[in-house]
Amino acid sequence: MQTQLFETTDSSNALTVLSKDGRADYFPSIFESDRCAELFSALIDSLDWRVDQIYMFGKLVTTKRKVAWVGDAGCSYKYSGVKKEPQPWTPELLHIKNQLEKISQWKFNSCLLNLYHDGDEGMGWHSDDEPELDQSAPIASLSLGGERKFSFKHKTDKTNVSLILENGSVLLMHAPTQQFWQHSLVKTKRPVAPRMNLTFRAISL
Numbered sequence: 001m002q003t004q005l006f007e008t009t010d011s012s013n014a015l016t017v018l019s020k021d022g023r024a025d026y027f028p029s030i031f032e033s034d035r036c037a038e039l040f041s042a043l044i045d046s047l048d049w050r051v052d053q054i055y056m057f058g059k060l061v062t063t064k065r066k067v068a069w070v071g072d073a074g075c076s077y078k079y080s081g082v083k084k085e086p087q088p089w090t091p092e093l094l095h096i097k098n099q100l101e102k103i104s105q106w107k108f109n110s111c112l113l114n115l116y117h118d119g120d121e122g123m124g125w126h127s128d129d130e131p132e133l134d135q136s137a138p139i140a141s142l143s144l145g146g147e148r149k150f151s152f153k154h155k156t157d158k159t160n161v162s163l164i165l166e167n168g169s170v171l172l173m174h175a176p177t178q179q180f181w182q183h184s185l186v187k188t189k190r191p192v193a194p195r196m197n198l199t200f201r202a203i204s205l
């Protein structure tokens with residue numbers, strides 16, 4: 001079932017996505033486009049980007065998508081069987097973190113950055129429910145660059161909710177969304193500009 005569900009919540013222009021078993025708030029334009037371009041290029045230059053390794057059908061495969069894991073000292077993170085140690089925060093990332101903490105009223109101590117060069121790169125169905133994440137915390141996701149379709153799928157009734165993540169937008173996924181829903185960044189044949197996504201997370205230390 002394909003649905004598109006939006007409901008305006010408050011004066012912040014947030015749209016609420018998902019009608020049960022969690023909640024996600026979409027903020028269309030947290031950073032304006034000139035600022036997004038500046039941030040995109042500063043983050044490309046200042047971080048150490050690596051290809052990712054994930055298990056797919058029991059095989060370790062290397063992605064074309066690049067990732068960077070950033071966080072406070074001690075915020076190591078294990079997913080798809082691979083443990084990552086964090087890079088230190090940069091001034092731009094601390095600035096973004098600060099903005100997202102105001103919006104979400106939560107403190108984050110780590111950030112996963114993904115770089116999708118074109119529409120051939122995406123991210124398959126998963127939940128961000130690793131044991132080291134604070135299960136009560138939201139995940140705040142900032143998008144920079146080309147617009148891409150993002151979908152949620154309910155784990156039991158398979159309801160599908162999709163939205164377009166625009167340049168400079170923030171998607172705030174509140175607990176217990178990860179427990180009940182999977183999400184994916186959908187690949188596309190359309191030509192799309194490179195896109196960077198930053199997910200700010202709270203790791204329990």
Ligand SMILES: O=C(O)CCC(=O)C(=O)O
Nearest residue numbers: 112114123128185197199
């Ligand atoms: O690129 C996106 O919007 C999603 C990224 C994501 O789901 C993740 O990093 O866990």
Ligand SMILES: [Fe+2]
Nearest residue numbers: 126127128183
């Ligand atoms: Fe995710």
